[in-house]
Each structure stands twice: as C-alpha cells, then as structure tokens.
Amino acid sequence: MEEVVVDIEHLKKSFGRNQVLRDINLKMHKGENLVVLGKSGSGKSVLIKCLVGLIDPDEGKLTVLGKNISDLNSGELNAVRKKIGFLFQSAALYDSMTVRENLEFPLRGDKKMTRVEMDALVMEELKNVGLENAIDKMPSELSGGMRKRIGLARTLILKPEIMLYDEPTTGLDPITSKEISRLILDVQKKYNTSSIIITHDVECARITANRIIIIHEGKFVAEGTFQELVKSEDKWVRSFFE
Amino acid sequence: MESAADSKKDRIEDDPEEIVDNYFMSALKSFFMEVAAISIFTARFFREAVKPPYEFRELLKQCYLIGYKSFPLVAITGFIMGLVLTIQSRPTLAQFGAESWLPAMVAVSIVREIGPVITALICAGKVGSGIGAELASMKVTEQIDAMEVSGINPVKYIIVTRVAAATLMIPALAIVSDAISLYGSYVGVNLKGDVSFHLFFSQVFAALNFKDLFPAITKTFFFGFAIGLIGCYKGYNSNKGTEGVGKAANAAVVIASLLVFIIDMVAVQLTSLFGK
Numbered sequence: 001m002e003e004v005v006v007d008i009e010h011l012k013k014s015f016g017r018n019q020v021l022r023d024i025n026l027k028m029h030k031g032e033n034l035v036v037l038g039k040s041g042s043g044k045s046v047l048i049k050c051l052v053g054l055i056d057p058d059e060g061k062l063t064v065l066g067k068n069i070s071d072l073n074s075g076e077l078n079a080v081r082k083k084i085g086f087l088f089q090s091a092a093l094y095d096s097m098t099v100r101e102n103l104e105f106p107l108r109g110d111k112k113m114t115r116v117e118m119d120a121l122v123m124e125e126l127k128n129v130g131l132e133n134a135i136d137k138m139p140s141e142l143s144g145g146m147r148k149r150i151g152l153a154r155t156l157i158l159k160p161e162i163m164l165y166d167e168p169t170t171g172l173d174p175i176t177s178k179e180i181s182r183l184i185l186d187v188q189k190k191y192n193t194s195s196i197i198i199t200h201d202v203e204c205a206r207i208t209a210n211r212i213i214i215i216h217e218g219k220f221v222a223e224g225t226f227q228e229l230v231k232s233e234d235k236w237v238r239s240f241f242e
Numbered sequence: 243m244e245s246a247a248d249s250k251k252d253r254i255e256d257d258p259e260e261i262v263d264n265y266f267m268s269a270l271k272s273f274f275m276e277v278a279a280i281s282i283f284t285a286r287f288f289r290e291a292v293k294p295p296y297e298f299r300e301l302l303k304q305c306y307l308i309g310y311k312s313f314p315l316v317a318i319t320g321f322i323m324g325l326v327l328t329i330q331s332r333p334t335l336a337q338f339g340a341e342s343w344l345p346a347m348v349a350v351s352i353v354r355e356i357g358p359v360i361t362a363l364i365c366a367g368k369v370g371s372g373i374g375a376e377l378a379s380m381k382v383t384e385q386i387d388a389m390e391v392s393g394i395n396p397v398k399y400i401i402v403t404r405v406a407a408a409t410l411m412i413p414a415l416a417i418v419s420d421a422i423s424l425y426g427s428y429v430g431v432n433l434k435g436d437v438s439f440h441l442f443f444s445q446v447f448a449a450l451n452f453k454d455l456f457p458a459i460t461k462t463f464f465f466g467f468a469i470g471l472i473g474c475y476k477g478y479n480s481n482k483g484t485e486g487v488g489k490a491a492n493a494a495v496v497i498a499s500l501l502v503f504i505i506d507m508v509a510v511q512l513t514s515l516f517g518k
C-alpha cells in the first residue's frame with residue numbers, strides 16, 4: 001500500500017450560514033492523481049485552500065505529509081507549503097514581474113543557490129511546459145493557456161511532493177484544455193507527485209484521474225475510477241458524464 | 243397571533259428617533275471596528291518590519307516608484323503653489339506698504355504648512371490610490387494567495403516595503419516641493435518687480451529657522467506612514483471582485499487625506515505647545 005500523503009478527517013467549513021463543506025473525509029496516496037469533480041459552488045476550491053492553510057477549517061483534522069496543518073506555527077506551515085505546489089484558477093502570475101522573475105520568485109529564500117543554478121532551473125521548468133521563448137515576456141502578453149503553463153512552471157520550480165490544481169482547464173479552449181491535462185499527467189510521471197485536481201471538466205478528469213471523487217453540496221457522493229463512475233447506477237452521478 | 247418581539251420591532255420601525263439612534267449606533271460601531279482593524283494591521287506591520295529577513299531590493303523599487311515617479315507631479319504643483327501664493331498675497335501686503343515682506347511671508351507659509359500638506363494630499367491621491375488599487379487587484383487575481391502558498395510572507399514583502407517607502411519618500415518629496423515652491427515664488431515676485439535671486443533667497447533664509455523646518459519635516463514622515471498604511475490596509479482587505487478594486491482605491495484616498503489633516507492639526511498643536 002502506498003504512503004498516505006494527504007489525510008482529511010471530518011472536515012467542516014461554513015461561511016456565515018452557508019455550510020460549504022460537511023464532514024469531508026479523504027485519503028490521498030503518494031503518486032496518485034485524485035480528481036475532485038463537482039458543480040461550481042460545491043466547495044471544491046475551499047477544500048484545497050484548507051489544505052494549504054489559506055482558509056481555516058471550522059472542524060476536522062488535516063494531515064499533509066505527516067503534519068497536522070492546524071498545529072503548525074507560521075514557520076512550520078511555510079515549510080510544508082514549500083512542498084506543495086498550488087496552481088490557481090487564474091494562474092495568479094505576478095503582474096509586475098516578467099516570466100523569469102515570476103519563476104525566480106519562489107526561490108528567493110534559497111540563499112545557497114547561485115545565479116547560474118537559478119537560471120538553469122528556470123529554463124528547465126520553462127522547457128517542461130514548452131515556453132522557453134516567453135522568458136522575458138510580461139504576464140499581460142501571454143494567452144490564457146500560456147499563463148496556466150507558466151503558473152505550472154512556477155509551482156514546479158520548488159519540486160513539490162504534492163500538486164493542487166484549482167480548475168486547471170477553466171476558461172480554455174478544448175485543445176488547450178487537453179494540452180494542460182496531458183501536462184498534468186506528464187508532471188505526475190516525471191516527478192512522481194501526488195495531485196488533487198479540482199475541476200468540473202469531465203474530459204480533464206478522464207485524462208488525468210487515477211481516482212475520482214464527486215462532491216455535491218459540500219459532501220462526497222461518489223468515488224471510483226472514471227470507468228466505474230460512468231457506469232454508476234446513480235442517475236445523478238451518471239448525468240455528470242453524459 | 244402577533245408575538246411580543248414582532249410588535250416591538252414594528253414600534254422601532256415606526257419611531258424615527260429610534261431609527262436614527264439605531265443608524266447612529268451601527269455607524270459608530272462600524273467606525274470603531276474599522277479603527278480596531280487598522281490598529282491591528284499597524285501592529286502587524288511593526289511586528290513584520292523588525293523581523294529579518296529584510297526586503298531591501300523591493301524597498302528600493304518602491305522608493306523609486308513612489309518617490310521618483312511622483313516627482314514631476316509634485317514639482318509642477320509646488321511651482322504653481324509658490325507662484326500663485328506670491329501673486330495673491332502681493333496686493334494685500336502692498337496695501338500696508340509691506341511688499342518687501344513677501345519672500346519671508348511666502349517662505350514661512352510654504353515651509354511650515356502649505357508645502358508639506360499639499361505634497362501629502364497629492365501623494366494621498368497618487369500613491370495611496372495606486373497602492374490600494376494594486377493590492378486589491380492582486381487580491382482579486384489570487385496573487386497574494388499565491389505568494390502565501392509559496393512560503394513567502396506577503397505582509398513583509400508587499401506591505402512593509404510599501405509603507406516604509408512612503409514613509410521615507412514623502413518627506414523627500416515635501417522638501418523638493420518646498421524648494422520648487424520658493425523658486426515659483428521668486429518668479430512670482432519678479433513678475434511685477436525686480437528682485438535678484440540672491441536677495442530673494444537671503445530674505446527667505448533670514449525668515450526661516452530650525453523651529454520652522456524641524457516640525458514641518460517631522461510631520462511629513464507621519465503623513466507618509468499614514469498614506470502608505472491606509473493604501474495597504476484598504477487594498478489588502480478589499481472585498482473580492484473588480485468592484486472592490488475601485489472601492490479600495492477610493493477609500494484609500496479619502497481616509498489618507500483625512501488623516502493628513504488630522505495629523506497636521508495634532509502637529510500644529512504640539513508645535514505650539516513645545517515650541518514656546
């Protein structure tokens with residue numbers, strides 16, 4: 001049995017009277033691509049934001065790489081965060097920086113790294129996403145798909161053990177969506193990362209998932225491989241794939 | 243059947259005095275909540291500012307953006323301010339035969355009060371709104387969250403550097419503005435007269451002393467701190483969405499401008515108290 005890298009127990013989160021997550025339980029194993037599929041507003045993004053401490057849960061235990069997130073001080077939390085890559089829905093590139101500076105930014109804390117090593121690492125990650133030529137461009141000069149790729153390169157530069165993808169294909173055309181989905185698969189193979197992919201794109205789920213969990217109104221309602229869920233006896237689950 | 247709570251609610255809704263009281267209380271409550279939130283934010287700024295590592299490169303970049311980029315606006319405003327003040331003051335002084343006091347009067351007005359306050363107000367508009375809008379849009383596009391998840395403290399990197407840069411640069415801009423205003427005044431004096439550069443500035447420096455300069459420059463540090471802090475506070479705590487960006491920029495200018503006047507009022511009181 002593979003090592004468990006993310007363990008969520010009885011996670012609950014509300015915003016005012018709106019209960020977004022209701023008793024979520026989840027285990028993710030090393031090297032696994034886990035897709036959380038659900039409608040917009042079903043609590044998918046809140047789930048992964050709780051994992052990196054961007055949102056504090058109301059109840060429950062979140063264990064990431066053996067560390068209980070709620071028990072960590074800010075220094076310890078930052079150390080865990082460096083082992084987690086987070087690709088935001090909007091890619092979240094820093095507008096005022098070039099692509100090169102965006103990629104170098106997460107490395108700024110590493111005082112031992114020389115300029116040459118840093119340049120080599122930046123080029124390596126840009127090659128991985130096929131955008132070496134964009135190195136001196138500003139984010140405003142990039143298309144949606146390119147922004148997502150650069151965002152992915154920036155998260156990969158710290159060689160994370162876990163990747164969290166928040167709607168990686170939202171707002172992209174079908175061809176670019178497929179390219180991003182394949183890139184997610186390449187990352188898993190190349191770096192043996194464990195990934196949680198939040199999406200409502202069934203095609204992305206089909207390409208990337210080892211296991212799919214369907215979330216509805218803050219609760220997991222179905223779990224299985226893509227093939228299993230497509231043939232599900234539950235009409236509502238099946239309707240997702242039609 | 244109508245419950246006691248419902249009938250009480252109806253009575254309250256019918257009573258205009260009660261409505262005003264409720265409105266006043268809720269406005270007062272939100273005012274104190276805002277003051278408390280700004281105080282906590284200020285404490286967080288100081289806590290992060292003293293803790294290493296220090297972001298010197300970003301601080302220098304912000305000094306360039308706040309100081310150098312605001313220079314043309316401050317310089318033009320300063321020149322016009324000195325020129326206009328001189329032209330407007332001349333007739334009144336001429337009535338008393340005191341035209342020769344023009345350089346001294348303008349110098350004291352500009353250095354003590356008008357130069358620092360006008361510079362601070364211009365910077366509240368340009369720098370305060372710029373910081374507010376920038377941080378709010380960073381929040382909307384999840385850039386601040388991205389910074390946080392990559393293990394970089396956004397308060398230290400974004401807020402400490404901007405507030406420190408505003409605190410350092412606004413005094414520098416105020417000094418430059420004072421100097422250019424005095425030059426504008428020299429031009430104004432010579433529009434209807436013939437006073438040499440040397441004579442004009444001899445009169446200016448004879449009229450000014452340390453008691454004029456020190457409090458005037460000291461208060462500009464507080465102006466800069468208030469402008470930077472409020473811009474950062476409003477941007478960092480803006481509501482999500484593009485509407486929040488505009489609101490953050492607007493609120494940053496309004497509150498920072500108001501704070502400039504409040505700080506100025508306190509500074510004048512303190513100067514008159516300790517300056518005797």
